[in-house]
Amino acid sequence: MTAVLVDLDAYRRNLDLLAARLAPAELMAVVKADAYGHGLLPICRAAVAAGIRTLGVLDPASALLVRRGGIGAGIGDGIRLFAWLFAADEDYRPSIEAEVDLGISSADQLERIASAGASRPALLHLKIDTGLHRNGASEEEWPGLVRRALQLQEAGVVELGGAWTHIGEASDEEDSAAIARFHAAIAVAEGIGARFRTRHLAASAAGFARTDARFDLVRVGAFTYGIAPGDGVAPADLGLVPVMTVRADVQELREVDGRPVAIVPLGFTDGIPSVAAGIGQVAIGGTLRLILGVGARHLEVDAAAGPPDRPEVRSGDACTILGTGAAGEWTLQDWADALGTIGEELVVRMAPRVPRTYLGT
Numbered sequence: 001m002t003a004v005l006v007d008l009d010a011y012r013r014n015l016d017l018l019a020a021r022l023a024p025a026e027l028m029a030v031v032k033a034d035a036y037g038h039g040l041l042p043i044c045r046a047a048v049a050a051g052i053r054t055l056g057v058l059d060p061a062s063a064l065l066v067r068r069g070g071i072g073a074g075i076g077d078g079i080r081l082f083a084w085l086f087a088a089d090e091d092y093r094p095s096i097e098a099e100v101d102l103g104i105s106s107a108d109q110l111e112r113i114a115s116a117g118a119s120r121p122a123l124l125h126l127k128i129d130t131g132l133h134r135n136g137a138s139e140e141e142w143p144g145l146v147r148r149a150l151q152l153q154e155a156g157v158v159e160l161g162g163a164w165t166h167i168g169e170a171s172d173e174e175d176s177a178a179i180a181r182f183h184a185a186i187a188v189a190e191g192i193g194a195r196f197r198t199r200h201l202a203a204s205a206a207g208f209a210r211t212d213a214r215f216d217l218v219r220v221g222a223f224t225y226g227i228a229p230g231d232g233v234a235p236a237d238l239g240l241v242p243v244m245t246v247r248a249d250v251q252e253l254r255e256v257d258g259r260p261v262a263i264v265p266l267g268f269t270d271g272i273p274s275v276a277a278g279i280g281q282v283a284i285g286g287t288l289r290l291i292l293g294v295g296a297r298h299l300e301v302d303a304a305a306g307p308p309d310r311p312e313v314r315s316g317d318a319c320t321i322l323g324t325g326a327a328g329e330w331t332l333q334d335w336a337d338a339l340g341t342i343g344e345e346l347v348v349r350m351a352p353r354v355p356r357t358y359l360g361t
Helices: 008-023 030-038 040-049 060-069 093-097 106-112 140-155 170-193 204-209 332-339 343-347
Strands: 002-007 026-030 054-058 080-083 100-104 121-128 158-162 198-199 215-222 244-249 252-256 258-263 283-285 288-292 297-303 320-321 356-359
Touching: 002 008, 008 026, 008 040, 008 204, 008 215, 008 356, 030 040, 030 054, 030 158, 040 054, 040 060, 054 060, 060 080, 060 100, 093 100, 093 121, 100 106, 100 158, 106 140, 106 158, 121 140, 158 170, 158 252, 198 215, 198 320, 204 215, 283 297, 288 320, 320 332, 332 343
Parallel strands: 002 356, 026 054, 026 215, 054 080, 080 100, 100 121, 121 158, 158 198
Antiparallel strands: 002 244, 244 320, 252 258, 258 297, 283 288, 283 320, 288 297
């Protein structure tokens, strides 16, 4: 069996823990990048079943897929979908008609929305750049953006629902400065006449650590999947449970340069980083074994026998590439630390063609 196993019970436990930690702020479950490689629709359905009422979908195509895929599955109009990444020539009408909340940064976007010809008002969250420079209106542009949104709201074209921003989560000092800029921008907007139902700034790390970053809503992505920051902190340190396990059975045994090698049918085109050769380790029979090579569709794994705690590898043995650590395997954080990256980069690499098997449905 070759599969990505997704533990929906673990996902729901993470949501419950995070929702309790962030209360009274609402938890937005972020499901961008095919739910971080876990599978968009199954994850969205599990989130909604767990009580989540706002999903961060990133882009309009994903938002529409969730709306349409959710018919009869609980992802209907009562669930808010938040998208914030748009093409320069975006046709906003389908998203407006599907009641997708739009994270808007510029006057040009407002004009495209105004001319979209939708039959209902667009639901807007206006974004202020507080220093990360990941789009958002500058301090100078902000008053004009708010005034134009208010004009369009008066005309019945838009509904102004939220104000938001991204922060870097690089240091407490920088985050404190971003929070102060956000407060100032909201005060400017309110002075012009805006009233925001929802204010949101923090993502996983700042939302978890800082009460002053939470406002009304916290956008949480990686933490919901049991993926911790890339600084050596294990998910268990945060009370989170890894959701993804990657397994494949040993396909065959070969002898390479007089050395027994197990062939495992997952390679770099499936999402295993080629730099894992000579570094990464997988678990076979409860024993960690070094990855000797990473091919396009297979791994070459050291299969040498040894003392009683290092048994012989056989064809058909289960090989766990990453998981919770329960079978002796590396966790996602072990992988990230060994390769000098972050956990979310690894899970989003897992190719869609690798079958997803959902546990706890």
